[in-house]
Amino acid sequence: xxxxxxxxxxxxxxxxxxxxxxxxxxxxxxxxxxxxxxxxxxxxxxxxxxxxxxxxxxxxxxxxxxxxxxxxxxxxxxxxxxxxxxxxxxxxxxxxxxxxxxxxxxxxxxxxxxxxxxxxxxxxxxxxxxxxxxxxxxxxxxxxxxxxxxxxxxxxxxxxxxxxxxxxxxxxxxxxxxxxxxxxxxxxxxxxxxxxxxxxxxxxxxxxxxxxxxxxxxxxxxxxxxxxxxxxxxxxxxxxxxxxxxxxxxxxxxxxxxxxxxxxxxxxxxxxxxxxxxxxxxxxxxxxxxxxxxxxxxxxxxxxxxxxxxxxxxxxxxxxxxxxxxxxxxxxxxxxxxxxxxxxxxxxxxxxxxxxxxxxxxxxxxxxxxxxxxxxx
Numbered sequence: 141x142x143x144x145x146x147x148x149x150x151x152x153x154x155x156x157x158x159x160x161x162x163x164x165x166x167x168x169x170x171x172x173x174x175x176x177x178x179x180x181x182x183x184x185x186x187x188x189x190x191x192x193x194x195x196x197x198x199x200x201x202x203x204x205x206x207x208x209x210x211x212x213x214x215x216x217x218x219x220x221x222x223x224x225x226x227x228x229x230x231x232x233x234x235x236x237x238x239x240x241x242x243x244x245x246x247x248x249x250x251x252x253x254x255x256x257x258x259x260x261x262x263x264x265x266x267x268x269x270x271x272x273x274x275x276x277x278x279x280x281x282x283x284x285x286x287x288x289x290x291x292x293x294x295x296x297x298x299x300x301x302x303x304x305x306x307x308x309x310x311x312x313x314x315x316x317x318x319x320x321x322x323x324x325x326x327x328x329x330x331x332x333x334x335x336x337x338x339x340x341x342x343x344x345x346x347x348x349x350x351x352x353x354x355x356x357x358x359x360x361x362x363x364x365x366x367x368x369x370x371x372x373x374x375x376x377x378x379x380x381x382x383x384x385x386x387x388x389x390x391x392x393x394x395x396x397x398x399x400x401x402x403x404x405x406x407x408x409x410x411x412x413x414x415x416x417x418x419x420x421x422x423x424x425x426x427x428x429x430x431x432x433x434x435x436x437x438x439x440x441x442x443x444x445x446x447x448x449x450x451x452x453x454x455x456x457x458x459x460x461x462x463x464x465x466x467x468x469x470x471x472x473x474x475x476x477x478x479x480x481x482x483x484x485x486x487x488x489x490x491x492x493x494x495x496x497x498x499x500x501x502x503x504x505x506x507x508x509x510x511x512x513x514x515x516x517x
Contacts, residue, residue: 143184144183144184144186144191145176145180145181145183145184148176148180148183148195148198149172149176152171152172152175152176152198152202153168153169153172155202156168156171156172159206160206160210160211162211163210163211166278166280167278167280167283170277170278170280170283171202171205171210171277171283171287173277174273174274174277174278174287175198175201175202176198177273178273189372192372193372196372196398199398199399199400200294201290201291201294202400203399203400204290204293204294205286205287205290206400207400208220208221208224208289208290208293209221209285209286209287209289209290210286211286212286214282214285217285217286217289218289220289221257221289221292221293222253222254222257224293225253225257225293225296225297225306226253227452227453252310256306256309256310257292259309260292260295260296260309261292264309266295267291267292267295270288270291270295271288274287274288274291296309303482375394375398377432378394378428378432379391379394379395381427381432382394382424382427385427386420386423386424386427389410389412389420390420390423390424392409392410393406393410393417393420393421393424394424396409396410397421403417403418403421422511425511426508426511449476449479449480454507454510454511454514455510455511455514456510456513456514460513460514463513464509464510464513468506471492472502472506474492475488475492475499475502475503475506476506478491479503485499485500485503486499
């Protein structure tokens with residue numbers, strides 16, 4: 141193992157020991173191997189910005205694992221996955237529209253989502269490779285489940301042409317199932333995941349029905365790498381902005397938050413009362429959406445803070461979002477709907493017969509109203 145890989149391994153071993161002292165040494169070693177990947181020699185050949193992207197990707201996967209799957213029972217972990225993927229508004233709306241037009245109108249969103257996940261497990265080349273990779277990292281069934289669910293979530297949420305990859309997989313699923321209709325997910329039975337499937341018996345003969353051409357996988361990977369490069373660039377700009385406008389504590393908060401630290405852990409690291417850290421988070425959120433993101437990349441910043449319009453409904457719960465939506469004027473609802481499609485605010489302003497500054501002000505007001513609802517809960 142080369143020097144850079146040694147440093148990365150030591151860093152992750154130390155972090156896992158600190159975050160998960162109750163986990164066994166074998167578990168921590170397996171997680172480290174999984175995070176580093178097969179080709180550890182490549183780290184020594186990466187440029188500084190490329191190594192930064194690789195570190196960020198590992199941090200992102202670890203954050204997903206820690207928050208929703210590590211040490212969680214298989215049924216609850218699977219529910220966490222379907223809840224997370226089901227929270228994608230654009231996907232949920234597509235599924236509901238399709239169900240309403242199909243013959244089987246009694247199916248719920250989660251039923252369809254389970255079928256798409258099962259298709260990924262059975263047929264997607266990337267997921268098949270990850271299943272084999274996970275089997276090499278650990279023989280522990282529960283850990284295999286956790287690592288696979290983490291992999292599925294990260295893969296499904298990759299941004300491809302401003303939409304989660306899962307949306308495209310759902311469209312492919314519809315094309316496949318168009319003639320035969322929906323397959324049946326047995327009632328009361330969780331979709332079979334890793335335990336039996338981590339080492340599939342017929343990997344050699346499996347054919348991908350979702351990724352019909354190898355070039356599709358290559359293009360997805362290239363687009364994802366471009367997105368990651370852009371994220372690093374915007375993060376650095378935002379960090380510099382916070383340092384200049386809110387002080388070093390705000391910049392430190394951002395760095396710790398992007399490492400997956402909880403607000404309590406951030407308060408401890410910064411030596412601040414938890415109430416002050418929460419106020420600092422709200423200030424950062426305000427600046428992110430009202431000032432900085434207008435000049436940079438709003439979808440990236442708000443995704444970091446888990447208050448994005450596309451994926452998180454501005455951080456509101458489903459009940460809060462419904463109440464919020466009902467109180468909007470038709471013009472405000474149109475503004476929100478257009479923003480969700482990924483259109484530029486300047487273009488939306490023209491359609492609504494608003495000046496650009498008026499549209500910016502209206503969007504800022506809508507965001508702050510949502511955050512007021514969020515903060516009052």
